[in-house]
Amino acid sequence: MRRALLPLLGALVLLAPVAFASDYHLFQLTLAVAYAIAILGLNLVSGYNGQVSLGHGAFYAIGAYLSAVLMNNYGVPYWATIPVSALVCAAFGFAVGLPALRLGGLYLALVTFALAVAVPQVLKVNALGPWTGGAQGIVLDKPDAPFGLPISSDQWLYLFSLAIAAVLFLLARNLVRGRIGRAMMAVRDHALAAEAMGVPIAMLKTRTFAISAMYTGIAGAIGAIAVAFVAPDSFDVFLSIYLFAGLVVGGVGSLLGPVFGALFVQFIPNLAQSVSKSAPGAVYGVILIAFLYFMPDGVAGALHRGVAAWTQRRAASLPDEETRGALAADAPIPTPSEGGKARVG
């Protein structure tokens, strides 16, 4: 009963905006869903596998551009572009991860940072102009709701992205709670021990990176469909950095973390922009450093700790064995702040 209640409540909270929010707010929430998927992808590789990536904006850009080009130049329906973006980004992620993840340490961070800096320039190249539209980018049409549903296109896109996100979160949950997820965390916490246990470190890291790139590519495709516009300058290195900041603030190594991280990435700049043009960057920087010092497991981690403390107090006051068992099953996954002190790589 208790286990069914929480997801039901969550679904209600997620669906409520369709009925109550304006189209503009729904559009913002759709982008937040896209960011949540992107940060979830980043979390798989950086949070669970311990390999820092500073270039996930590049995969977001590739997903977005693929989707836009397929729709604009080849008339592919918007929903059919998403699997293509997913596959291409996964392959590209594998290709990037292959040289960088053979080596431990910071090489992946270096390579992905370089990738994020280089990507906008590639998108502007004249030779690709017929497809990418150069510096001007591509303007798309916003898709209408299908089957003659009586909802606006923003309402439809919110539901559409939410459905994709639900599937992807479920898949990620199953991945990290299964055998592969345990291997991923073992590599993060103690690569040497993991290798001794028979985990093929380099291959596992590269595959995780490919899946992570796939998630972020899907997010980019959703973003392009929702914004109905792509241009090289929306995908500069700061997109990657904001995704990274969202990951840290939301909660590294937690499935709920990307949700908070996405809300942070989507809504904090709007709030800060009203102060000054440079405020978003400074606010991001200060919040990021403050979280690293005072709350390294992010919003989700703090929430987990709060809930754990609360249920423990309740369990202590309840002698009922069955309740206690049910409560123990809700125990949070350990976050890197508890288990990941060891230097990775």
Next chain:
Amino acid sequence: MAGLLHQILSGLASGGIYASVALALVMIYQATHHVNFAQGEMATFSTFIALALIHAGLPYWIAFFATVVISFAIGVAIERLLLRPMADAPVLSSVGVFIGLLLIFNACSGWFFGYTIKRFPSPFEGSGGHGGFLGGYVSPHELGSTAVTLVMLLGVYLFFRHTRLGLAMRAAAYNPVSSRLVGIRVGWMLALGWGLAAAIGAVAGMMIAPIVFLDPNMMGGILLYAFAAALLGGIANPLGAVIGGFAVGIIENVGGAYIVGPELKLTLALAVIAAVLVIKPSGLLGRTVVGRV
């Protein structure tokens, strides 16, 4: 042929700047195994300080040295205040702090000095307006900035090689525990290293600004070339970083002119990084690190 010579010479000029930034990166990496992703934005911020001092009426060279001193102080302060507590933190946290610094310095540059692209004066472009040296292949600024970076690199080399303080800093980076036992204040040596790296970055920023113009994102691309340079030379080898810097400068200019075109110069740096990682991950002069299990 003349065109190629011209590209090589101006590649050497920008290579000196990449070499300086790469050296700053490698110095910090050697001592702490951290890659300073904020190196570029710190240098940009320093360059803005220099421009503000020049606009305030100071002569160029006084502003130059004042900026170097201020940057040194900023570097020391950052190490003491922000990075000391992160010494044993997981990789994600230390990278996060550098990214936070990058965002803060970038925003502060824009906040204090504005986002419009600014001209930065060069001390080597006199009012005479002479065409250049070596038969017009090299502009006065290219020659002057190469001289400044070479003098600085030589100075850094002599400092580390022939002074007691330089020896102490090398010792602290090489073996902190033993250094502490012989009475070296390892913490302060790290802070001095940070100050020195920030000062070197400032010089690089002031030398490149007349060429690429000054705005808050000026060093983004240059940091990328410096990464490529540091990896090419061997991430933990200062001499390698300098050689790598000049090599990347030449590759960038010649490759940009004859192979990929100026639009893909940054991708060329990415290709250099990928090639190093695939072919020789330890770089040209680096040694393979063998860990003991």
